[in-house]
Amino acid sequence: MEIKEMVEAVCEAKKEVGGLRQVYFVACGGSLGAFYSANYFLQREAVGLRSAAVNSNEFVHEAPSALDERALVVVCSHGGDTPETVKAAELAKKRGASVIGMTYTPGSPLTEFCDYVTDYKFRTDLDRSFAEDKALVPVTIAVEVLRQTEGFAGYEAYVDGLKKIDGIVRHAQEQVKERALRFAETYKDDKIIYTMGSGASYGAAYIQSICIYMEMQWVNSSSIHTGEYFHGPFEITDRNVPFLIQMSEGRTRELDERALRFLKKYAARYEVVDAKELGLSTIDASVVDYFNQTLFTCVYDIYNAAFAEARKHPLSVRRYMWKVSY
Amino acid sequence: MEIKEMVEAVCEAKKEVGGLRQVYFVACGGSLGAFYSANYFLQREAVGLRSAAVNSNEFVHEAPSALDERALVVVCSHGGDTPETVKAAELAKKRGASVIGMTYTPGSPLTEFCDYVTDYKFRTDLDRSFAEDKALVPVTIAVEVLRQTEGFAGYEAYVDGLKKIDGIVRHAQEQVKERALRFAETYKDDKIIYTMGSGASYGAAYIQSICIYMEMQWVNSSSIHTGEYFHGPFEITDRNVPFLIQMSEGRTRELDERALRFLKKYAARYEVVDAKELGLSTIDASVVDYFNQTLFTCVYDIYNAAFAEARKHPLSVRRYMWKVSY
Numbered sequence: 001m002e003i004k005e006m007v008e009a010v011c012e013a014k015k016e017v018g019g020l021r022q023v024y025f026v027a028c029g030g031s032l033g034a035f036y037s038a039n040y041f042l043q044r045e046a047v048g049l050r051s052a053a054v055n056s057n058e059f060v061h062e063a064p065s066a067l068d069e070r071a072l073v074v075v076c077s078h079g080g081d082t083p084e085t086v087k088a089a090e091l092a093k094k095r096g097a098s099v100i101g102m103t104y105t106p107g108s109p110l111t112e113f114c115d116y117v118t119d120y121k122f123r124t125d126l127d128r129s130f131a132e133d134k135a136l137v138p139v140t141i142a143v144e145v146l147r148q149t150e151g152f153a154g155y156e157a158y159v160d161g162l163k164k165i166d167g168i169v170r171h172a173q174e175q176v177k178e179r180a181l182r183f184a185e186t187y188k189d190d191k192i193i194y195t196m197g198s199g200a201s202y203g204a205a206y207i208q209s210i211c212i213y214m215e216m217q218w219v220n221s222s223s224i225h226t227g228e229y230f231h232g233p234f235e236i237t238d239r240n241v242p243f244l245i246q247m248s249e250g251r252t253r254e255l256d257e258r259a260l261r262f263l264k265k266y267a268a269r270y271e272v273v274d275a276k277e278l279g280l281s282t283i284d285a286s287v288v289d290y291f292n293q294t295l296f297t298c299v300y301d302i303y304n305a306a307f308a309e310a311r312k313h314p315l316s317v318r319r320y321m322w323k324v325s326y
Numbered sequence: 327m328e329i330k331e332m333v334e335a336v337c338e339a340k341k342e343v344g345g346l347r348q349v350y351f352v353a354c355g356g357s358l359g360a361f362y363s364a365n366y367f368l369q370r371e372a373v374g375l376r377s378a379a380v381n382s383n384e385f386v387h388e389a390p391s392a393l394d395e396r397a398l399v400v401v402c403s404h405g406g407d408t409p410e411t412v413k414a415a416e417l418a419k420k421r422g423a424s425v426i427g428m429t430y431t432p433g434s435p436l437t438e439f440c441d442y443v444t445d446y447k448f449r450t451d452l453d454r455s456f457a458e459d460k461a462l463v464p465v466t467i468a469v470e471v472l473r474q475t476e477g478f479a480g481y482e483a484y485v486d487g488l489k490k491i492d493g494i495v496r497h498a499q500e501q502v503k504e505r506a507l508r509f510a511e512t513y514k515d516d517k518i519i520y521t522m523g524s525g526a527s528y529g530a531a532y533i534q535s536i537c538i539y540m541e542m543q544w545v546n547s548s549s550i551h552t553g554e555y556f557h558g559p560f561e562i563t564d565r566n567v568p569f570l571i572q573m574s575e576g577r578t579r580e581l582d583e584r585a586l587r588f589l590k591k592y593a594a595r596y597e598v599v600d601a602k603e604l605g606l607s608t609i610d611a612s613v614v615d616y617f618n619q620t621l622f623t624c625v626y627d628i629y630n631a632a633f634a635e636a637r638k639h640p641l642s643v644r645r646y647m648w649k650v651s652y
Binding site: 021022028029030031032043044045046047048050052055056057058061062064065066068082084192198199209210211214215216218219220221222223225227228230231232233234235236237241251252254255258261262266289318319320321324326 | 347348354355356357358369370371372373374376378381382383384387388390391392394408410518524525535536537540541542544545546547548549551553554556557558559560561562563567577578580581584587588592615644645646647650652
């Protein structure tokens with residue numbers, strides 16, 4: 001079933017109970033981070049519909065009052081077996097909410113509690129369009145939800161963006177190949193790397209920080225919002241500490257530019273990943289913000305493969321996950 | 327004017343335009359962090375009213391569609407002169423929203439664009455009740471807003487909690503004095519300290535990380551949500567890296583307990599700040615979650631004074647703020 005049809009079915013069902021009132025995006029870690037743009041989209045563009053992105057375990061322990069039959073809960077788990085997220089979906093069903101599940105693993109435990117299930121393109125699906133990227137599928141769900149409830153003037157522009165994003169990402173991945181190798185050589189012995197971002201794509205910085213540097217490379221990290229940087233974090237800036245800064249295309253680009261100006265003056269070791277330079281600007285300005293995250297995440301894939309190789313630390317190595325119970 | 331009366335005036339004014347629909351908490355850095363519990367409260371307890379906490383500069387550059395005459399914007403700046411927050415208040419007024427300003431500096435530029443202004447207790451106000459703490463004033467605003475719109479069953483319990491919190495915090499500050507000295511001696515030479523928390527008080531961990539460790543002590547840091555810890559960040563855990571973990575009282579305590587169990591097994595250097603042990607449990611369970619942040623932040627004041635002293639690095643030292651333009 002297409003996303004458009006799933007959302008139509010959800011909105012139709014909600015008519016009987018007074019209409020869709022709340023969307024929850026519920027997941028853990030990288031999957032929660034992948035919801036960032038979708039939640040941001042609804043919080044910025046909707047005027048009545050509520051939206052929140054919540055960690056699955058927090059959602060289960062502190063279930064919100066608005067989790068009822070007027071809610072849509074979108075859950076995501078790559079393996080479909082994250083226990084907290086399965087519980088969250090179960091709770092959502094029990095409360096009468098509609099549930100859309102995103103998982104890469106058909107028939108996984110998560111799907112038992114979902115009304116509708118969709119998958120997404122993963123790194124290894126070479127032929128599949130980046131329009132079906134893990135961070136874009138939830139945006140498409142959010143865009144459909146808004147269009148079918150309050151209406152969304154940017155809908156045509158968004159659909160047009162979906163047609164363009166695959167070519168943009170593929171080109172950008174080629175474009176960064178050499179600089180990814182240089183980055184890997186330069187920073188392979190660092191003990192800490194900060195990531196920076198803003199706006200709808202801050203989630204890409206969050207994922208890069210917690211899933212790549214901390215989880216897969218055991219490098220200390222934190223994601224810093226470029227609007228927050230000047231209100232605390234910037235005091236740790238010096239000529240040694242490394243930053244990976246993503247320059248978004250769209251309405252919050254000025255925040256990123258301000259942070260970069262500061263880095264140019266007071267830092268010496270920073271890597272810039274610039275959505276404008278990487279060709280995102282051919283997407284209409286009214287919706288371009290919501291495509292940044294997919295571009296950044298997919299470009300980071302190239303950086304991360306090179307980084308793991310240079311460090312002789314494969315991205316698949318863990319010391320706790322899959323090894324100890326917790 | 328009392329908070330209750332301000333909110334009454336706002337809600338009354340909104341009746342003419344269809345009723346209050348959206349609350350925005352807008353600030354930067356520590357002031358944004360101080361809004362965490364208030365925004366969390368509305369997102370968890372309200373069913374129709376929308377709420378969001380947004381960095382001021384992001385708010386100005388990507389003004390949400392729902393920023394209109396049906397919105398209430400609560401802004402906060404200690405000095406009342408944070409340029410991004412002043413601009414945010416100005417924009418809010420221009421869009422027809424009601425604006426409540428929180429500032430410690432009467433007559434500051436921020437107040438020009440506020441319909442109502444309130445201050446709060448600061449560290450140096452020894453005689454003032456902790457019920458007027460910077461993180462609790464916005465919760466009180468949020469509680470009043472909910473009571474006067476949708477209704478809030480926990481209202482009496484919350485008012486009762488306000489009566490108890492001052493005694494609890496004062497006692498807790500005494501209780502941690504010695505362990506704060508031990509913490510300072512133990513961690514004074516560390517180059518990185520992680521903070522951990524969850525639920526309504528995650529903001530306290532965020533502030534401790536960006537305003538104390540990074541800004542005031544130039545120590546690398548990141549705040550880790552205890553529900554997210556197991557989905558990435560926990561892989562950096564070893565017997566050397568230090569963690570400051572806050573154990574909240576209330577509905578998400580189990581998340582913190584799970585993280586602490588893991589630390590006990592695989593880490594060796596961690597400090598526990600436990601709201602239950604510090605006496606927060608005398609506040610009713612229906613509202614206790616919303617008092618954690620004030621307790622943690624005020625207890626951290628004791629830790630931070632000792633830490634700065636042990637490191638011979640006063641909390642007031644900066645290398646960029648007040649010194650260079652940015």
